[in-house]
Amino acid sequence: MADGAPALPQGRFEGREQFQQWLLEGLGAAARQGWVELTLADADFADWPLGERAVVAALQAWARPGRRFVMLAAGYDEVRRRHARFVQWRMQWDHLVTCRACKGVDRQDFPSALSSPHWSLRRLDTLRCSGWAGPEAARRVQTQELLAEPLRRSTPAFAASVLGL
Numbered sequence: 001m002a003d004g005a006p007a008l009p010q011g012r013f014e015g016r017e018q019f020q021q022w023l024l025e026g027l028g029a030a031a032r033q034g035w036v037e038l039t040l041a042d043a044d045f046a047d048w049p050l051g052e053r054a055v056v057a058a059l060q061a062w063a064r065p066g067r068r069f070v071m072l073a074a075g076y077d078e079v080r081r082r083h084a085r086f087v088q089w090r091m092q093w094d095h096l097v098t099c100r101a102c103k104g105v106d107r108q109d110f111p112s113a114l115s116s117p118h119w120s121l122r123r124l125d126t127l128r129c130s131g132w133a134g135p136e137a138a139r140r141v142q143t144q145e146l147l148a149e150p151l152r153r154s155t156p157a158f159a160a161s162v163l164g165l
Contacts, residue, residue: 008119010134019121019129020049024058026114026121026133031061035116038062039070041147043110044078047129051083059086063093071099072151074110076158094160101157102150111150115143122146 008029009022030038042048049055063069073079076099080087090097102110112123112131120143121133132139 012132014130016129027058037068039115041072042112043074043107046078050086056085056089069097091160099158100154102154111146113143
């Protein structure tokens with residue numbers, strides 16, 4: 001890249017380790033390059049590295065006024081259970097984060113992706129943790145279209161805090 005930033009991964013990935021590494025690289029690029037919008041989707045985010053220090057550090061570096069972070073899941077129990085650092089970050093940046101739930105979609109059919117106007121990563125097979133990533137416009141649009149219908153049918157979920165009386 002002309003600005004000296006490392007190139008984002010592109011092509012096919014295989015396995016959980018490569019998926020998680022490429023996801024981290026994408027979030028790092030979002031912070032370095034100032035991407036305004038990120039959308040993450042998965043049935044439950046159980047095998048995403050959201051609670052790792054490096055991921056939360058990348059998200060912290062990314063978070064600025066005017067940015068938008070959307071999460072879509074079937075449910076957020078696994079996020080609460082497995083990703084404590086992310087949950088704390090989400091509470092701090094609640095004004096940037098919109099969490100949505102789309103119930104009634106089979107876990108195997110639920111999209112698993114990171115989508116942005118600059119780069120996307122999509123798991124085609126969540127069991128084998130394989131898929132593709134890249135900056136190609138056609139793939140980014142395909143990922144956005146994949147997420148559009150579940151987002152349209154979703155409802156607000158995963159409140160940043162629980163208020164009691």
